[in-house]
Amino acid sequence: MFNLLKRRPRVYSKIENHIFGIITELLKLSSTDINSDELGGKYYLSNEEQHFKVTIMSNDYVIRLTNTRDSVAEKYEKAFVEDVLKAVKEEKHRRMEVVYDSINNSIEKMAERLHNTLIESNELETQKVRHLEKTS
Known part of the structure; x- marks a missing residue:
């Protein structure tokens, strides 16, 4: 009975797999910028080297991919x-944790110095x- 309530892993369509793969690969690149508008529910990935931009509009469940030739x-x-x-x-x-750790380490080193x-x-x-006391 409990097996019916168990959530099955999501199976993505072929297009969703491609989209997820593109986004995952972009996230692996340190040259990919990640920005967000939390209030507007928008997240932006951009990689100038790859000429690729991704906009995720979480409120509308829309993902826009843009490169030099296409925008979908x-x-x-x-x-x-x-x-x-x-x-x-x-x-x-x-x-953010990497940056935090770096800043924290710098502060610790400065404090130690x-x-x-x-x-x-x-x-x-x-x-x-002591020298003055001895000479007096």
Whole structure:
């Protein structure tokens, strides 16, 4: 009985497979920019090197692919667009984590340098005071 309620994996059409493949390959390229308009429900991928742009309109379930020769916009099933958006959001999140980690590491290194500089400065001051005390 519970097998009937179990959600089966989504099977994409041939076109959906191609679209998903294109988007997945674009997401693998670090030269692909990912932008979004969260309020408008639009997500944008652009890769100038590949001359490729993708616009995902999540509210209308429309995906537009544009390259130097063609521009095609089609409406797809909600589940497919949600799967595409999930992949885009995961990659965007992964990239944000990489940037965050880089910034965090830079801040940690800077703080460590400052801390070491202060320790050295305090040690020098202590040595100067001791030297003055001995000479007085």
